[in-house]
Amino acid sequence: MRLKRTCYCAELSKKNTQEKVVLAGWVESIRDHGSLIFIDLRDRSGIVQLVFDYQRSSSFFNQAEKLRPEYVLAVSGEVLMRSPETVNPAVNSGEIEVVVEDMEVFNASEVPPFYIQDGINTDENLRLRYRYLDLRRPEMQHMLEMRHKSMMTARSYLDKHGFWEIETPVLTRSTPEGARDYLVPSRTVSGSFFALPQSPQLFKQLLMVSGVEKYFQITRCFRDEDLRADRQPEFTQVDLEMSFCSRKDVMKTVEGFIYSLFNEVLKKEIELPFPVISYTEAMERFGTDRPDNRFGMEIKDISKIALQSEFKVFRNVVKNGGVVKGLNASGAGNFSRKELDDLTSLVQSWGTGGLAWMIVTEEGFKSPIAKFFTSGHLEEIRKEMEGEPGDLLLFVGDEWENTLIILGKLRLHVAQLLEIIEEKDSFLWVIDFPLVSFDKEESRYYSNHHPFTAPLESDLSLLEQDPLKARSLAYDLVYNGIEVAGGSIRIHKRDIQEKIFALLGITDEEAQEKFGFLLTAFQYGAPPHGGIAVGFDRLLMLMAGRASIRDVIPFPKTATGTCLLTGAPASVSREQLEELHISLVQKEINEKEGEEQFPVSDNAES
RNA sequence: GGAGCCGUGGUGUAACCAGGUUAACAUGCCGGCCUGUCAAGCCGGAGAGUGCGGGUUCAAAUCCCGUCGGCUCCGCCA
Numbered sequence: 001m002r003l004k005r006t007c008y009c010a011e012l013s014k015k016n017t018q019e020k021v022v023l024a025g026w027v028e029s030i031r032d033h034g035s036l037i038f039i040d041l042r043d044r045s046g047i048v049q050l051v052f053d054y055q056r057s058s059s060f061f062n063q064a065e066k067l068r069p070e071y072v073l074a075v076s077g078e079v080l081m082r083s084p085e086t087v088n089p090a091v092n093s094g095e096i097e098v099v100v101e102d103m104e105v106f107n108a109s110e111v112p113p114f115y116i117q118d119g120i121n122t123d124e125n126l127r128l129r130y131r132y133l134d135l136r137r138p139e140m141q142h143m144l145e146m147r148h149k150s151m152m153t154a155r156s157y158l159d160k161h162g163f164w165e166i167e168t169p170v171l172t173r174s175t176p177e178g179a180r181d182y183l184v185p186s187r188t189v190s191g192s193f194f195a196l197p198q199s200p201q202l203f204k205q206l207l208m209v210s211g212v213e214k215y216f217q218i219t220r221c222f223r224d225e226d227l228r229a230d231r232q233p234e235f236t237q238v239d240l241e242m243s244f245c246s247r248k249d250v251m252k253t254v255e256g257f258i259y260s261l262f263n264e265v266l267k268k269e270i271e272l273p274f275p276v277i278s279y280t281e282a283m284e285r286f287g288t289d290r291p292d293n294r295f296g297m298e299i300k301d302i303s304k305i306a307l308q309s310e311f312k313v314f315r316n317v318v319k320n321g322g323v324v325k326g327l328n329a330s331g332a333g334n335f336s337r338k339e340l341d342d343l344t345s346l347v348q349s350w351g352t353g354g355l356a357w358m359i360v361t362e363e364g365f366k367s368p369i370a371k372f373f374t375s376g377h378l379e380e381i382r383k384e385m386e387g388e389p390g391d392l393l394l395f396v397g398d399e400w401e402n403t404l405i406i407l408g409k410l411r412l413h414v415a416q417l418l419e420i421i422e423e424k425d426s427f428l429w430v431i432d433f434p435l436v437s438f439d440k441e442e443s444r445y446y447s448n449h450h451p452f453t454a455p456l457e458s459d460l461s462l463l464e465q466d467p468l469k470a471r472s473l474a475y476d477l478v479y480n481g482i483e484v485a486g487g488s489i490r491i492h493k494r495d496i497q498e499k500i501f502a503l504l505g506i507t508d509e510e511a512q513e514k515f516g517f518l519l520t521a522f523q524y525g526a527p528p529h530g531g532i533a534v535g536f537d538r539l540l541m542l543m544a545g546r547a548s549i550r551d552v553i554p555f556p557k558t559a560t561g562t563c564l565l566t567g568a569p570a571s572v573s574r575e576q577l578e579e580l581h582i583s584l585v586q587k588e589i590n591e592k593e594g595e596e597q598f599p600v601s602d603n604a605e606s
Numbered sequence: 607g608g609a610g611c612c613g614u615g616g617u618g619u620a621a622c623c624a625g626g627u628u629a630a631c632a633u634g635c636c637g638g639c640c641u642g643u644c645a646a647g648c649c650g651g652a653g654a655g656u657g658c659g660g661g662u663u664c665a666a667a668u669c670c671c672g673u674c675g676g677c678u679c680c681g682c683c684a
Contacts, residue, residue: 029644036641049644069634086642094644111635114617121618125676179683225683226607290684349680449684476684486684535684548677559677 003074003104010046010092016079021098023048024074026109026136027067028116037064041075041098042116044141049088049097050075060103070109070116076102124550128564131555143552147540149265151218154238154536157260161253163216163240168203170196170220176506176514177450179223182233185580196222196234199533201450202518204241205490208529209521216240218536227559230482230538230549234557241531247473247489250532251276251429254477254485257534258427266543270425274477278432283401287408289430292481294422295415299407301325305380306397311372313353317397325403326356326385326395329414333359333390346413347396350406356395360387412481425543428478432456435463435472436503444505449474451500452518453488454530463499473530484539487532494522 005024012021025043035054040047052064067073077100088094113130114122118139127134134140155165174181174195181195197203199221207215217239224233238257242250255272262268275293282291285298306314306324314324329335335343344355358367358381365378373381385393394410396403415421435455436445445467447453454473455463462470473489491497497519501511511519540552550556557563577583 029646031643031646032640033643033646034640036643038643038646040644051642053641055641083642086644088644091644111616115634123613123617123676125613126617128676223683226681228683229678231683483684533684558675560675562675564676 001074001104001106003076003102005074008045009041009043009048012048012079012093012096012098014081014095017081017096019079020076021079022074022076023050023098024106025072026116027069027071027073029069030067032065037061038097039064039067041073044145046092046138048093049091050077051097051099053099057100057103063103063105064100067105068109068111070112072106072109074104074106075100125564128550128556128558131565135554140551143540143544144554146265146544147552147554150261150536150540150543153261153264154216154218154257157257158214158216158238158240161214161256163214163242164212165217166207166212166215167217168197168200168207168219172197172203175202176510177447179225182222182224185582187579187581190581198223199237200239201452202515204239204531205452205518205526205529206521208241208243209524209526211243211527213243213527214240215242215531227557227561229547230541232537232549232553232556233561235538235549235553236536238534238536239531240533241529243527243529245489245528245530247431247475247530250487250489250530251475251477254532254534258477261539261543262425268425270427274427274429276429276431279430279434279471280432282430283404283408287404287406287411288481289433290476290478290481290483291428291430292412292415292421292426292478293428294424294426294480295420297327297329297411297415297420299325299327299404299411300384302381302384302395305373305377305384309373309377311356311369314356314395314397322397322399323403324395324397325407326393327407327411327414328385328387329392329394329418330388331390332392332414332418333361335359335392343394343410343414347406347410350409352396352398352402352406355410356397358387358393358395360389360391360393362389426480430476430478431474432471433474433476434468435459435470435474435500436467438468445503447500447504448472449486449488451504451506452490452497454491454496455500460496463503467503475532477532477534479539479542482538482542483535484542485532485534487530489528489530492522492526492528494519497522 003022003024006022009023009025023041023043025041028040028042028047031038037052039050039052041050052061054061057064075098077098079096079098082095082097112133113126114120114133116133116136118137120137135144158165171184171194174183174193175198178198181198184194184196186192186194197219200217200219204215204217219237219239220234221237222234225231227233240253242253252273255274259270259272262270277285277291279289282289285291286293287299301323302325303318303323307318309315317324340357343357347355356367356369358365358370360382364370365382370378381387381393385391387393394407394414396406396410398406433448435448435453437448438445449472456471456473459470475487476483477485491500501508506514537549537552541549544552546552555563555565562569
């Protein structure tokens with residue numbers, strides 16, 4: 001390397017006029033005028049225009065003519081002001097240009113398979129296969145920078161607040177409950193497997209017993225479940241745990257972290273503290289445990305009126321212990337019959353009998369079910385629903401939870417149709433979750449969060465009497481209707497932990513076998529503690545306003561959990577399998593033998 | 607495990623529903639001209655047989671079946 005860079009392309013401005021600079025980067029575009037060539041040189045800062053003038057650079061002008069997009073080079077030259085009519089205001093460095101006096105071409109490039117530009121509309125297949133080129137695009141570079149800055153913010157914020165960054169094992173043991181584990185076979189212990197962590201949950205609790213008091217880790221987690229647009233099988237958490245804390249302390253810590261993140265990375269000011277609502281209130285008002293509160297259209301109850309009406313469907317629902325609830329799709333009174341029918345089939349596909357609707361008009365109600373209600377009851381409904389002429393009222397009658405869940409989905413769906421969701425950053429906490437739910441099929445209780453989540457002290461007695469009513473000290477942080485963090489205060493007393501295990505049907509032997517090490521640790525003076533994990537990728541996705549989590553992960557997996565860049569997962573040699581004491585079942589061997597070996601696997605870094 | 611959408615020169619699309627010329631257009635690529643462009647311009651050229659396999663038909667990018675890959679959703683997963 002003869003030429004050594006002195007600055008980045010986009011840093012240059014008219015302040016640098018007449019300076020001699022050395023730049024290095026990739027050829028973005030070429031405008032060849034014969035004896036005058038313009039080249040936009042790109043590095044991670046942006047672009048600057050290079051000028052090759054036949055008069056001034058005759059010694060290597062023919063070399064410049066051979067440059068092609070994505071060639072890598074360094075140039076030295078002088079920064080000159082452009083004449084006013086040639087200034088390009090669209091580019092940061094558009095007021096100046098660099099007249100090239102020397103050039104060193106480091107490498108040529110194949111013609112890239114897609115444009116190295118923002119906003120390309122290319123098959124994601126290709127982008128993933130050539131991810132290193134995709135990442136060269138400015139918007140992806142910004143993503144990488146934003147990810148880096150967010151990590152630095154997390155580290156400095158948590159460091160400032162007394163948290164220690166401590167690593168926990170990636171090779172650990174499989175634990176019951178939760179997601180499917182990724183397994184890693186042990187070579188030295190035949191027939192045994194490590195599991196990759198779904199989260200460092202048990203280790204961070206052990207660290208509290210160790211007297212660390214405040215721990216954090218920016219850590220990779222693994223869950224072998226099917227993917228979604230906002231879900232990858234390996235993802236990053238900002239994980240933290242603290243001793244001698246209330247849930248308020250944990251929530252304050254996260255609020256402060258989110259605040260600095262927005263402040264330092266996005267240069268945005270967000271309002272603290274975040275609103276807090278209980279799970280029950282979230283369900284009653286929004287029909288979900290992760291409400292999107294960027295718009296209203298809250299769920300209202302008309303069960304009492306329904307019970308008095310002549311509308312049998314609703315009356316019977318309430319008589320049988322169900323509820324009738326609805327929402328006001330304000331301004332949707334002009335929906336066509338077809339649109340209403342579509343909404344009806346939609347809610348039916350979600351699993352309820354149907355959808356009742358009423359359109360409020362100046363003259364009264366337009367609705368197939370209006371005739372079953374007295375004018376007094378209709379007026380009561382209008383009042384309860386805050387219906388104004390032009391509004392569409394939608395009602396579902398079913399059992400409590402189902403009614404709310406369906407109206408919650410409907411609320412989101414209608415809000416999207418009506419385009420009433422404001423673009424803003426809206427956070428809220430959901431607390432007081434039910435500690436356990438009941439699985440009808442397996443006829444047993446299971447933890448909503450995890451088995452170490454502490455119940456509310458006031459609800460301890462409910463554990464035996466009415467477990468489903470017991471609330472937990474768990475908390476979720478919701479950002480624009482998407483869960484971005486979740487945590488809880490943990491149980492640190494053995495008797496309560498035993499009660500929970502009993503409730504979940506985990507026997508002493510099982511408990512001892514699965515996480516005896518934690519229970520033993522707790523016998524040596526476990527402090528009260530709690531923590532939370534922030535879904536880092538998902539948070540970044542929302543902060544960046546992207547619809548896909550893949551857009552904020554440098555090397556993501558496809559919907560089937562494969563990596564198109566490396567070809568992982570791939571088959572391994574018979575010898576490798578033998579060392580691991582693994583044999584494939586015959587069917588799979590037959591399939592594998594038909595396959596080609598993936599070409600890079602021989603020289604892959606390890 | 608289930609459902610839907612997509613797959614055509616390097617890239618993005620058209621033709622597909624209602625099978626019938628040499629698979630069209632833009633861009634990119636190659637060559638030529640050109641000293642003020644910045645999506646440079648002008649002229650010329652090359653480049654695909656339609657993801658793969660099978661079927662129907664005189665004839666398949668087009669219809670049918672299967673399969674592979676990508677995306678989205680449900681189940682699953684905090």
